[in-house]
Amino acid sequence: xxxxxxxxxxxxxxxxxxxxxxxxxxxxxxxxxxxxxxxxxxxxxxxxxxxxxxxxxxxxxxxxxxxxxxxxxxxxxxxxxxxxxxxxxxxxxxxxxxxxxxxxxxxxxxxxxxxxxxxxxxxxxxxxxxxxxxxxxxxxxxxxxxxxxxxxxxxxxxxxxxxxxxxxxxxxxxxxx
Amino acid sequence: xxxxxxxxxxxxxxxxxxxxxxxxxxxxxxxxxxxxxxxxxxxxxxxxxxxxxxxxxxxxxxxxxxxxxxxxxxxxxxxxxxxxxxxxxxxxxxxxxxxxxxxxxxxxxxxxxxxxxxxxxxxxxxxxxxxxxxxxxxxxxxxxxxxxxxxxxxxxxxxxxxxxxxxxxxxxxxxxx
Numbered sequence: 394x395x396x397x398x399x400x401x402x403x404x405x406x407x408x409x410x411x412x413x414x415x416x417x418x419x420x421x422x423x424x425x426x427x428x429x430x431x432x433x434x435x436x437x438x439x440x441x442x443x444x445x446x447x448x449x450x451x452x453x454x455x456x457x458x459x460x461x462x463x464x465x466x467x468x469x470x471x472x473x474x475x476x477x478x479x480x481x482x483x484x485x486x487x488x489x490x491x492x493x494x495x496x497x498x499x500x501x502x503x504x505x506x507x508x509x510x511x512x513x514x515x516x517x518x519x520x521x522x523x524x525x526x527x528x529x530x531x532x533x534x535x536x537x538x539x540x541x542x543x544x545x546x547x548x549x550x551x552x553x554x555x556x557x558x559x560x561x562x563x564x565x566x567x568x569x570x
Numbered sequence: 571x572x573x574x575x576x577x578x579x580x581x582x583x584x585x586x587x588x589x590x591x592x593x594x595x596x597x598x599x600x601x602x603x604x605x606x607x608x609x610x611x612x613x614x615x616x617x618x619x620x621x622x623x624x625x626x627x628x629x630x631x632x633x634x635x636x637x638x639x640x641x642x643x644x645x646x647x648x649x650x651x652x653x654x655x656x657x658x659x660x661x662x663x664x665x666x667x668x669x670x671x672x673x674x675x676x677x678x679x680x681x682x683x684x685x686x687x688x689x690x691x692x693x694x695x696x697x698x699x700x701x702x703x704x705x706x707x708x709x710x711x712x713x714x715x716x717x718x719x720x721x722x723x724x725x726x727x728x729x730x731x732x733x734x735x736x737x738x739x740x741x742x743x744x745x746x747x
Contacts, residue, residue, distance in 0.1 A: 410588055414703030421702040422710075444701055479732055479739040484721050511737045521721060522732035524621055525598040525709075526591030532706030533599075533713050544661050544698060555656055555699035560688045562656040 395425045395496045396538070398531065399467075401460055401510070402503030403431035414528045415501060416441045416454060422535035423543035424499070426453030430460045431503060449551030464500065464513045471496030472515045476530045477506065480517030487537045490516055499534065501527045572602045572673045573715070575708065576644075578637055578687070579680030580608035591705045592678060593618045593631060599712035600720035601676070603630030607637045608680060626728030641677065641690045648673030649692045653707045654683065657694030664714045667693055676711065678704045 398419040403412050412434075416427045420441070427441070433456045441454045457463040464473055472495050480486075490497070500510060511517055520530040535543060556563040575596040580589050589611075593604045597618070604618070610633045618631045634640040641650055649672050657663075667674070677687060688694055697707040712720060733740040 407587075410584075411591065414588065414705060417700075417702040418706035421698045421700040422706070448700055477739075479735055479741075481734050481736060482721065484718065508738065511739075517736060519732070519734055521598045522734060523594075523598040523625055523725065525594040526705050528591060528703050528705040529595035529599070529709030532702070533709050536710050536713065541661065544659065548700065555696070557658050557696055557699060558656055559658060559694060561685065562654075562688075564656075 394494055396423065396535065397496070397498050398424050398427040399457070399460070399463060399498055399500045400427060400429040400503065401431065401500065401506060403429045403434060403437070404504070405432050405434040405437070408503065409434065409437055411528065412437055413440050415531060417444060418528050418532045419535070420444070420450065420452040422532050423539050423546055424452070424535060426455065428455050428457045428463060430457050430463070447551070447553045449548030461509070464498065464510070467498040468513070471498065473498045473500060473513060475500040475510055475514035475517045476520060476527065476534060477502065477511070477517050478519050478522050478524060480519040482522065483518055483520050483534065483537060486516055486518050490518070491538060499531065501531055571671055573600065573712065574673070574675050575601050575604040576634070576637070576640060576675050576677045577604060577606040577680065578608065578677065578683060580606045580611060580614070581681070582609050582611040582614070585680065586611065586614055588703070588705065589614055590617050592708060594621060595705050595709045596712070597621070597627065597629040599709050600716050600723055601629070601712060603632065605632050605634045605640060607634050607640070624728070624730045626725030638686070641675065641687070644675040645690070648675065650675045650677060650690060651693045651695055652677040652687055652691035653697060653704065653711060654679065654688070654694050655696050655699050655701060657696040659699065660695055660697050660711065660714060663693050663695050667695070668715060676708065678708055
């Protein structure tokens with residue numbers, strides 16, 4: 394089951410770090426790639442691609458001009474989940490979402506989410522009904538969707554690899570080819 | 571079991587949004603409060619207190635001058651968990667941490683984490699060994715620590731309350747006293 398993330402309304406000056414964290418969390422918790430709308434941001438894309446080339450895997454990042462078209466096209470291919478604190482609690486929706494084996498687009502809001510997004514989504518899911526962060530909402534959603542198996546995921550072709558330690562840091566670097 | 575979060579090395583200009591997201595995630599996923607070191611930031615504190623007064627509960631936020639003293643004092647009161655991608659994977663440590671019923675301080679790095687933190691921590695825990703975000707690492711850690719029960723948590727004295735909807739938004743506001 395491939396999962397992609399769509400970040401709405403990226404503003405480079407204000408959102409660069411949060412969107413970077415969001416995309417890296419998407420990658421670390423098992424999504425296959427991210428799309429974003431708003432303003433194109435080459436440095437965001439470079440940061441994410443650099444992490445991929447250092448730490449492995451095939452996570453993709455792509456700018457999308459038009460959220461409405463992106464979501465509509467996606468609905469022909471799979472299902473759409475919208476993460477929002479106003480939706481139905483995760484613990485009441487996750488089984489149905491897990492049980493549906495089609496590819497999924499997980500839509501994550503930016504500053505102002507157009508009302509139409511709530512109507513286009515197959516599920517509006519609340520990861521708690523409290524204000525917090527799109528980064529935490531996405532990570533806990535993916536962690537529940539993959540039932541923790543994403544924590545064991547290997548990232549192929551990594552140049553760097555952490556060797557877990559009780560104290561301190563150990564990173565193994567593969568020799569350049 | 572009370573859980574507090576210590577954010578190291580906050581820099582107001584650069585970190586305001588990420589630290590705000592981190593503290594709100596701490597609150598939403600069941601921590602009792604947050605401390606932070608680095609530069610004091612009144613507007614960060616006000617944002618978090620405003621969320622508390624609107625959305626309820628008793629989450630505290632406090633500036634701490636000196637991380638070394640804060641961690642050392644905490645070690646007389648409970649245990650210290652340090653979240654770092656270089657630590658032992660969550661899935662191998664969480665049972666021991668859950669089984670220990672003392673209060674816990676969850677230390678979350680900023681820009682540069684001093685090596686001494688790894689030695690002071692009772693557990694160095696990796697929420698994946700991949701780079702992502704302190705916000706996602708903290709949320710998934712708390713979600714595992716509380717075994718999902720934090721999703722059902724009620725926040726007392728809330729002025730605003732979400733009424734979950736399949737589509738759209740519904741927020742109930744209590745009348746001012």
